[in-house]
Amino acid sequence: MKTLMNKINETALKGLFLCEDFLRRVKEENEGAGIVEYIIIIIVAIVIGGLVLTFFKDSLQNTILPSVQQKIQDLFN
Numbered sequence: 001m002k003t004l005m006n007k008i009n010e011t012a013l014k015g016l017f018l019c020e021d022f023l024r025r026v027k028e029e030n031e032g033a034g035i036v037e038y039i040i041i042i043i044v045a046i047v048i049g050g051l052v053l054t055f056f057k058d059s060l061q062n063t064i065l066p067s068v069q070q071k072i073q074d075l076f077n
Contacts, residue, residue, distance in 0.1 A: 004056070015045055 022038045 008053075011049065015042075015049065018042065018045070
């Protein structure tokens with residue numbers, strides 16, 4: 001579980017650095033060339049991240065948590 005959380009945090013940091021790099025380039029380049037491409041990349045990254053988080057949430061609630069609850073109940077009964 002810690003490995004999964006580390007990967008999620010690492011991916012979030014990469015996204016943060018991508019946004020930081022984007023903002024730095026916008027400040028440096030007044031032309032605006034390539035800005036649309038960066039915006040599309042950021043939007044796609046946000047959508048994919050949301051889908052991944054939804055998948056992990058559903059898989060945790062439907063598969064992992066019920067089995068953990070059953071093992072805890074078996075342990076104490």
